[in-house]
Amino acid sequence: MQADSAAAAPALRYRDEGEDYATLAASIDRAARRLLGCGLGRQERVAVYLDKRPETVHALFGASRAGGVFVPVNPLLKAEQVAHILRDCNVRILVTSADRLSALSPVLAGCPDLHTVLLLGRELSQEPGDAEVGHVRVDAWDVAPEHDGLRRHRVIDTDMAAILYTSGSTGRPKGVVLSHRNMVAGAQSVATYLENRPEDRLLAVLPFSFDYGLSQLTTAFHTGAQTVLLNYLLPRDVIRAVERYGITGLAAVPPLWIQLARLEWPEAARATLRYLTNSGGAMPKETLAALRERLPGTDCYLMYGLTEAFRSTYLPPEELDRRPGSMGRAIPNAEIQVVREDGTPCAPGEPGELVHRGALVAMGYWNDPERTAGRFRPAPGQPSGVPLPEVAVWSGDTVRMDEDGFLYFVGRRDEMIKTSGYRVSPNEVEEAVYATGLVAEAAALGVEHPDLGQAIVLAALPQAPGLSEDDLLNALRPHLPGFMLPAHVGLRTEPLPRNANGKIDRKALAEDFGDLFREGVPA
Numbered sequence: 001m002q003a004d005s006a007a008a009a010p011a012l013r014y015r016d017e018g019e020d021y022a023t024l025a026a027s028i029d030r031a032a033r034r035l036l037g038c039g040l041g042r043q044e045r046v047a048v049y050l051d052k053r054p055e056t057v058h059a060l061f062g063a064s065r066a067g068g069v070f071v072p073v074n075p076l077l078k079a080e081q082v083a084h085i086l087r088d089c090n091v092r093i094l095v096t097s098a099d100r101l102s103a104l105s106p107v108l109a110g111c112p113d114l115h116t117v118l119l120l121g122r123e124l125s126q127e128p129g130d131a132e133v134g135h136v137r138v139d140a141w142d143v144a145p146e147h148d149g150l151r152r153h154r155v156i157d158t159d160m161a162a163i164l165y166t167s168g169s170t171g172r173p174k175g176v177v178l179s180h181r182n183m184v185a186g187a188q189s190v191a192t193y194l195e196n197r198p199e200d201r202l203l204a205v206l207p208f209s210f211d212y213g214l215s216q217l218t219t220a221f222h223t224g225a226q227t228v229l230l231n232y233l234l235p236r237d238v239i240r241a242v243e244r245y246g247i248t249g250l251a252a253v254p255p256l257w258i259q260l261a262r263l264e265w266p267e268a269a270r271a272t273l274r275y276l277t278n279s280g281g282a283m284p285k286e287t288l289a290a291l292r293e294r295l296p297g298t299d300c301y302l303m304y305g306l307t308e309a310f311r312s313t314y315l316p317p318e319e320l321d322r323r324p325g326s327m328g329r330a331i332p333n334a335e336i337q338v339v340r341e342d343g344t345p346c347a348p349g350e351p352g353e354l355v356h357r358g359a360l361v362a363m364g365y366w367n368d369p370e371r372t373a374g375r376f377r378p379a380p381g382q383p384s385g386v387p388l389p390e391v392a393v394w395s396g397d398t399v400r401m402d403e404d405g406f407l408y409f410v411g412r413r414d415e416m417i418k419t420s421g422y423r424v425s426p427n428e429v430e431e432a433v434y435a436t437g438l439v440a441e442a443a444a445l446g447v448e449h450p451d452l453g454q455a456i457v458l459a460a461l462p463q464a465p466g467l468s469e470d471d472l473l474n475a476l477r478p479h480l481p482g483f484m485l486p487a488h489v490g491l492r493t494e495p496l497p498r499n500a501n502g503k504i505d506r507k508a509l510a511e512d513f514g515d516l517f518r519e520g521v522p523a
Contacts, residue, residue: 002224009198010226013245014054021224027054031062032152034141038093038116040068042153043160045089049073049082049096049104052204052229055120055141057217059095060162060208064180067153068093069160071175074209074500075100081173081500083107086114089163089175089366095141097121101133109134157181163366164211166307175366176211176307185359186310187222189332190215193314194249194275194301200225201272202249203241205232205256210501211307212279216251225249235259243269253280253502254287255495258441261290275299279311280503282409282427284434285324292320302328304409308375309356309393312336313407329405334358337392338401343380348403351410355380357392415506417446419454422483429456429484436475438467441496443504444486449517455487457513459496467491488516 002009007022019027035046046063048070050056056072063070071089073082082104086094090113096104097120108114117133118141132138161180165173190196202220204227206213220227228245232238235256242250243266250273252260257278276291276298283302292300300320304327305311313336315328330336338352339345346352357379364372379392396413411425418424429444441461446454460472469489476485490513497505 002221006198006224009224011221012054012057012227012229013201014052014229017054019054024057027058028061028065031058032066033150034118034143035059035063035066035068035093036150036152038118038139040066040093042067042155043069044092045069045071045163046093046095047071047073047082047086047091048208049075049077049094049100050120051075051231052208054229055095056208057229059118059141064161065152067155069163071163071165072207072209072214073165074207076207076500079103079107083110084173085165085175086111088165088173092116093118095120101138105133108136111136155180157184160363162214164209164214164307174368174371177363177366178310179363182310182360182362183218184222185333186215187218189334189360190219190311191223192332193316194219194277196220196223196225196249198224200248200274201228201246202226202251203228203230203238203245203247205230205238205241205250205252207501210280211310212251212253212305213501215310236263239263239265239269242273246272248272248274249277250275251277251279254278254283255441255498255502255504257283257291258287261287261294262440265294270295270297273298275301275317277301277303279303279305280501282327282431285431286434286437288320302326304328304407306356306393306395306397308362308395309334309358310360310362312354312356312395315406319406323402323406325408326402326406327399327409328407334360336401336407337380338399338407339380345381346401349400351398351400353413354395354397354399354407355392356395357390361391361393415445417444417454417456419446419449419452419456420483424456424484429458429480429486432476432479432484433458433460433472435479436472438463438472438475441492441504443496443506443509445506445510445513447488447510447513447516449487452487455517456484457488457490457516458486459490459492459509459512461492461495488513 002021008020011021011024012019046068048059060070094117117138120141157180162178163175165175202216204216208214230241299317302315304313311331313328315326335357337355340352364376376391377394378389398410399407401407416423426444430442433442439460440463443459447457449455497508499505
């Protein structure tokens with residue numbers, strides 16, 4: 001669409017190179033023909049295992065244009081994790097680089113459905129198509145398609161478009177299946193409440209395997225805005241990119257915002273940044289306050305989402321002071337319900353499970369009917385005369401809704417801590433810890449305890465050296481009841497571990513503390 005109406009408008013930028021919408025459309029079309037020439041069948045999966053670069057975008061959207069399904073693989077994943085994804089959704093074609101293929105070679109034998117690997121940035125020593133790794137044909141990405149006349153497979157908006165793998169709280173990552181309708185509806189909804197416009201320049205810092213990161217592309221393309229691709233090493237690189245490229249929109253997760261809030265922002269960066277967004281966890285109040293002080297001309301959007309429904313709520317910037325701690329209200333074209341265990345609606349202020357219905361609800365988990373049935377269930381409150389029930393996402397998150405429709409997060413079902421008969425939200429403990437001003441990063445979690453059921457354990461990175469466990473607990477005592485005080489504080493000298501999407505890796509922390517209270521070790 002943009003290639004027809006705004007062909008010369010800037011679409012994609014990477015370092016010093018750029019593509020307008022006409023060039024981008026031609027590159028995507030060429031990628032589609034390349035994949036079809038490799039025998040891509042209708043709705044077959046194409047995995048893309050690369051860092052952020054133009055070819056990554058071409059391959060993802062080229063697979064979709066060809067009538068296939070794209071599977072973005074986080075570039076931080078290791079060989080065994082990548083192999084799980086390739087096996088799990090029966091990937092047929094993999095687009096990657098030579099160095100990444102070298103790391104993957106030992107595990108490709110366990111991926112029997114994979115028949116072709118297309119490599120970027122390498123001159124093959126053999127004739128194209130002659131190289132092999134085990135049973136897999138290896139070819140170059142940057143060659144002319146052998147058959148320009150190949151027709152794209154016909155798909156409609158309810159067909160699969162992508163599979164995104166989420167780390168999940170336990171076990172292997174699961175693939176969330178998105179339709180073309182899901183992706184278009186999500187882009188339209190986000191662009192509406194962020195008021196995106198063609199002159200916007202969005203900085204893509206999050207991985208495209210993360211729905212929040214992929215959204216930077218889809219929202220920009222829907223609006224006719226420009227996306228700037230960034231593979232950053234340090235938080236300061238993000239600020240430099242905002243300044244260099246005149247970025248107007250920036251999306252990040254709480255651990256990155258915590259770091260960015262501690263840095264100085266030059267005037268040139270402050271002058272262009274129209275808005276920032278947060279998802280992937282609650283932004284600490286102190287971090288939000290610091291960002292608003294450093295970026296007084298920038299609107300801050302706090303959002304809540306889950307990969308199974310892409311995005312659910314947003315808090316308009318003008319409500320930040322009126323509704324502190326709120327996760328906002330339903331995004332356009334979505335309905336958010338708060339229900340009891342029997343599916344009946346909760347009263348205002350009554351905690352219940354968040355249920356999301358509408359066009360953004362995904363198609364389920366790939367090849368996993370059991371987990372799909374547990375999360376994707378009939379929407380509550382449907383008219384009894386409708387023969388086929390509408391499916392909604394039952395989030396597992398406990399929230400409460402005020403009389404104006406604004407929601408407040410209480411806790412996640414699989415993260416809520418049950419200690420001494422009380423249910424404790426890790427988020428509430430973490431907010432109190434950040435409020436002390438003594439720590440830069442914090443994560444509260446429940447660890448098995450012989451007497452308490454679970455004990456609250458806190459992992460924290462001090463703001464400055466010399467902080468002791470007693471210092472932190474003494475600072476918390478005036479603000480938390482006894483049952484919410486951590487039974488153990490693990491002070492770190494390095495940042496807390498991250499998962500592939502940049503969020504704090506609570507599973508890894510739980511493993512670190514798993515034996516803390518066993519065999520009679522006292523709290």
